[in-house]
Amino acid sequence: MSITQFTYSRIPAEAESLRLEVRQFIAASLAGYPAILKAQSWMGFDAEFSRKLGAQGWVGMALPEQYGGAAAGPFARYVIIEELLAAGAPVSAHWIADRQSGPLINRFGTEQQKQRYLPAICRGESYFCIGMSEPNSGSDLASIKTNAARNGDGWLLNGQKVWTTNAHHSHFMIALVRTGEKQAARHEGMSQFIIDLRLPGITIRPIRDLVGAEHFNEVFFDNVQLDADALIGVEGKGWDQVTAELAFERSGPERFLSSMALLTTLIDAIGTSPDALQAREIGRLSAKLLTLRNMSLAVTAQLAAGEHPAWAASCVKDLGNLFEQEIPEVAQLLVDAEPRLEGGCDYARVLAYLTQMAPSFSLRGGTREILRGIIARGLGLR
16 A cells, blocks of 8 residues: 555645635525525535536536536536535535536547537536446445347346436436346446436336435336447446546545534534533544545545546545544534424534434445445455
């Protein structure tokens, strides 16, 4: 293992200069925005807000200019995302397209695919979901069974995906499926497809979570006919492509800022005269937050250098999820206020919401067990 995996990296001045403008935009666009909605943040769906961000040039900003992007580096996008999440802005509509699908299409897609999909992503008008997990596969992505068989000039798709975030709101899915017989090497014989979710044979069923919301979905494919240009990248190289995609998903500030609305309302509830326990715990949480931010920036620097930091990104996600899940537990030790789904103060409602949501933080984007397997390999332990 290289000791340079988490080398301290400062945000370049050009990227940092965006911060004030973003804060002013958020203040104007979300004036009076309730704390309970801020708690939802990157699970909060608001198509109008996403279009406003697109008009500012802040969606798909890392994509090339000819497709509507700004050819901005990872640090510029980091500043935008950090400010949006810290403020609790609703980014769910464009989130996956901006973070994963757009960069994936730009890297592996054909020129026709880039021209078709990327401009609408940059406008904040085209929404994607990711089809990876399947029933009976658990966290073992290599065991997927959904398959696409050649059918004339196209492909015939059959199977099922589960825990697919925002499938019921999305226009397209990028799915990892089998296109060949299962090989001796478990990661071979898989490909990725861009699937129009309006096609015949597709059924989407939302899964209601503990707070009564519907973010996750089951998606069924029953003899879905795909055109030849639905294939993205190289047939049989889906595993390599999806591994590169996950480095973007696992390393950003979203992996430690999911509970920021609770930390903010907790500090407000404690006030300016904390007792010794409150001061110590808020200080400890703040130190963890700063450390995670520095780790995340180190991964961003590696992405900016064209590297593929799967090991480091997995560390950020694993430790970030632990931090996010710890905040509701610590909050209940520090303030004598019961969680309340309705009524009560902002702190009580945000506490109730995030206490129920916290278990999902270590599921989305790869479970803790999978991440720690990647980390163990990076350390040479397996």
